[in-house]
Amino acid sequence: MSLTQNxxxxxxxxxxxxxxxAIVAGVCQGGTSGVLKALGGAALLQRGLSGHCVIKGLISDPKSELECLRERVAELRAALPRLQKEMDSLKGRQENRxxxxxxETFPASDPISP
Structure with a gap:
């Protein structure tokens, strides 16, 4: 079941x-209140982009909305092992670099200067 546009x-x-x-104002403001303002703006931006509002869904059809949220949580849980594997791989590549x-910066043949 996918999230419907509500x-x-x-x-x-x-x-x-x-x-x-709100995002621009929060970033310009800075501090804790600016971060909160930017996060609220991000939630509104996501609402506008997706066309779905969880709060509106919970008010209009709570059973359906909760079922959609449960399915989304299950999808995210299933994706966690793959994401962890990718993070481990990325960490290994960064350590190798x-x-x-x-x-390259400190070759073993160069004497240590006093």
Missing amino acids: VHRLERAVSLATGAT LDHAVE
């Missing part, structure tokens, strides 16, 4: 505009 065209446009404005850079 936010209509005008609501989406308002969410996109308000979200983008760092080792190579250290070897």
Whole structure:
């Protein structure tokens, strides 16, 4: 079951505009309140882009919305092992690059200067 669009065209446009404005204002403001403002803006931006609002869904059809959320959590859980494997691989490549850079920067044949 996929998330249905429950936010209509005008609501989406308002969410996109308000979200983008809040993100910019939060970043410019800085601090804890700025971060909170930017996060709220990101939520509004996501609402406008996806056309779905979880809160609106919980109010209008809570059973269906909870089922969709459960399915989404199950999908994310299933993806975790793959993501962990990718992260481990990335970490290994970064460590190899760092080792190579250290070897290139400090060759063993160069004497240590006093």
